[in-house]
Amino acid sequence: xxxxxxxxxxxxxxxxxxxxxxxxxxxxxxxxxxxxxxxxxxxxxxxxxxxxxxxxxxxxxxxxxxxxxxxxxxxxxxxxxxxxxxxxxxxxxxxxxxxxxxxxxxxxxxxxxxxxxxxxxxxxxxxxxxxxxxxxxxxxxxxxxxxxxxxxxxxxxxxxxxxxxxxxxxxxxxxxxxxxxxxxxxxxxxxxxxxxxxxxxxxxxxxxxxxxxxxxxxxxxxxxxxxxxxxxxxxxxxxxxxxxxxxxxxxxxxxxxxxxxxxxxxxxxxxxxxxxx
Numbered sequence: 001x002x003x004x005x006x007x008x009x010x011x012x013x014x015x016x017x018x019x020x021x022x023x024x025x026x027x028x029x030x031x032x033x034x035x036x037x038x039x040x041x042x043x044x045x046x047x048x049x050x051x052x053x054x055x056x057x058x059x060x061x062x063x064x065x066x067x068x069x070x071x072x073x074x075x076x077x078x079x080x081x082x083x084x085x086x087x088x089x090x091x092x093x094x095x096x097x098x099x100x101x102x103x104x105x106x107x108x109x110x111x112x113x114x115x116x117x118x119x120x121x122x123x124x125x126x127x128x129x130x131x132x133x134x135x136x137x138x139x140x141x142x143x144x145x146x147x148x149x150x151x152x153x154x155x156x157x158x159x160x161x162x163x164x165x166x167x168x169x170x171x172x173x174x175x176x177x178x179x180x181x182x183x184x185x186x187x188x189x190x191x192x193x194x195x196x197x198x199x200x201x202x203x204x205x206x207x208x209x210x211x212x213x214x215x216x217x218x219x220x221x222x223x224x225x226x227x228x229x230x231x232x233x234x235x236x237x238x239x240x241x242x243x244x245x246x247x248x249x250x251x252x253x254x255x256x257x258x259x260x261x262x263x264x265x266x267x268x269x270x271x272x273x274x275x276x277x
Contacts, residue, residue, distance in 0.1 A: 001040060001041075001044050001187075002185035002186060002187065004155075004183045004185060005041075005141075005153075005155065005183075005185055005187075006044060008139060008155070009024075009041055009044060009045060010048070012024065012116060012138055012139065013045060013048075013049075013080065013116060015138070016080075016111070016114050016115070016116055017114065019111065019112075019114075020111065021107070021110070021111035021134070021135075021136045022111075022116055022136075022138045023107075023116070023117045023118070023119060023131075023136050023137045023138060024038075024041065024116065024117075024118045024119070024137075024138070024139050024140075024141065025118075025119050025120075025121075025124045025127070025137050025139070025140045025141070025161075026038050026118060026119065026120045026121075026140075026141045026142075026143065026153075027120070027121055027122060027123055027124045027140065027141075027142055027143070028122070028142055028143030028144055028146075028153075029122060029143075029144070029175075030122065031146060032143040032144055032145075032146045032151060033143050033146045033151035033187065034120040034121075034143050035083070035085055035120055035198065035202060036151070036187070036189065036190055036195075036198070037141060037143060037151065037153060037187045038083045038085065038118045038120050039054065039056070039060070039083065039190060039194070039198055040187060040190065041081075041118055042054040042059055042060075042081045042082075042083055042118060045080055045081040045116060046059070046079070046080070046081060049080045050078065050079065050080070053194075054079075054081065054083075055077075055079070056197060056198060056201050057201070058070050058073040058074060058077065058079065059074060059079055059081060059082050059083060060082075060083045060085060060198075060201060060202075061082060061083065061084050061085065062085050062086060062202070063086075064084075064087075064102070064103050064106075067082070067084045067103075067106070068102070068106060070082060071106070071110060071113065071115065074113075074115060075113045075115065079115070080114065080115060080116060081115065081116045081117075081118065082115055082116075082117055082118070083117075083118045083120065084117055084118065084119045084120070085120050085202065086120060086121055087119045087120065087121045087127070103128075104128065104130055107131060107134070107136055108134070119137075123174065124137075124140055124161065125164075125165055125168050125174070132158070132161070132162065132165075135158060137158055137161060138157070138158055139155060139156070139157065139158075140155070140156040140160075140161045140164075141153045141154070141155055142154045142155075142156070142178050142181075143187075144175075148189075149188060149189055150186050150187065150188045150189065151186070151187050152184065152185070152186055152187075153184060153185055153186075153187060154178055154181035154184045155181055155182050155183050155184060155185070156178075156181055156182055157182050160180065160181070160182060163180075164177050164178060164179075167179070218258075218259060219248055219249065219256040219257060219258065219259060220256065220257055220258075220259045220261065220262060221254050221255070221256050221257075222236065222254050222255045222256075222257075223254065225257065225261070225262065225265070228262055228265075228266070229265055229266070239265060239268065240257075240261075243264070243268070245257065245261060245264075
């Protein structure tokens with residue numbers, strides 16, 4: 001780990017121990033080593049506070065829902081850092097959505113857990129501006145010039161991040177806005193066994209995310225249906241059976257139906273079946 005970067009990681013943890021929010025953003029093009037650098041940072045913090053490298057099964061989240069679930073797991077297991085990989089669902093374009101509202105609430109409250117969040121994504125300027133208004137991001141690491149063995153990063157404070165955001169408005173080629181870093185350094189590949197473990201986890205997470213995104217667009221799951229209808233799961237299945245509707249898919253023990261079923265069920269006089277029926 002680059003010595004200057006390590007000093008700044010520990011400084012951010014000191015800030016967290018004083019009950020202040022701290023977050024690292026790691027950005028850069030595809031294949032520039034963002035997740036590798038994030039894992040190396042998480043490993044250093046975990047070695048200092050937990051005497052072991054990061055547990056990627058609970059300290060590496062892909063997408064906002066996974067982040068929220070794994071934050072709870074990290075807190076329950078005494079972990080001090082979590083990686084939010086490819087944080088593209090937290091963007092300006094979706095800032096008014098219900099889901100991004102939930103994430104906004106997350107970033108307002110997570111400091112109470114004394115947890116450092118490391119976000120990775122291609123361009124930090126796509127993040128919701130409310131994060132910067134609240135001064136939650138404290139360091140940006142911009143990755144570039146990755147080769148077979150190492151990559152290079154430029155490091156920026158919150159103040160210099162804001163200057164980059166202003167310059168990006170005038171630059172046709174956005175990455176030219178990354179000027180005047182506070183410091184820069186090199187990072188190297190993970191050991192082969194660690195890199196292979198990371199590869200397997202990230203591939204699995206990204207496949208789950210692709211499937212999940214498709215379901216949100218075309219299908220609706222049992223749990224979401226229950227939220228719309230306000231009936232028990234037994235009642236839902238009784239009504240679906242009554243009209244002959246079968247699930248389109250079953251993933252991770254949850255049935256998914258054509259989204260049009262919401263309006264059909266809302267237009268019916270539903271039979272309410274449950275423990276108190």
